Amino acid sequence: MATSAVHDARRVTTGLGEVWKVSENGYKLYSCCGHTHTAIDAALSLRQEHGWNADQVLEQVREVRVATYGPGWDIVSELNPRTPYQAKFSLAYVVSAALLEGAVGLTQFSEDRFGPSGVIQGTLARLLPGSVPLCPRN
Secondary structure, eight states, X not given: OOSOSOOOGGGGTTTTTTOOGGGGOOOOSSSSOGGGHHHHHHHHHHHHHHTOOXXXXXXXXXXXXXXXXXXXXXXXXXXXOSSHHHHTTBHHHHHHHHHHHSOOSSGGXXXXXXXXXXXXXXXXXXXXXXXXXXXXXX
16 A cells, blocks of 8 residues: 555455466666656756766756655655665655766665765755755645
């Protein structure tokens, strides 16, 4: 029920032993919440399309708006994560990292980037909290 307010419990056993869900598995390209992956892809594409480096992003990008659906927003709405785990569920953090650093990998979730007051890593700390307006779409 992570992304729905209703459920059908029969779906758990329908086709059991006949239908194998393993064929529907996918791979996560980023080590963070799947609800953030499309926004990461868009941010990385923009960065590449414009040939931006971190300084150019800070200079040329005035605002980033990311819209998502309600249940997804509930999971990824942390604006200024204080731990790597919180960062994995922060749409603002991962989009900012993608734009500024051109990557959302293990480095972006290292312990030394976070502190009790939030993100402490250089350019990311200047952007957060709240500089990436996010809005849930219902």
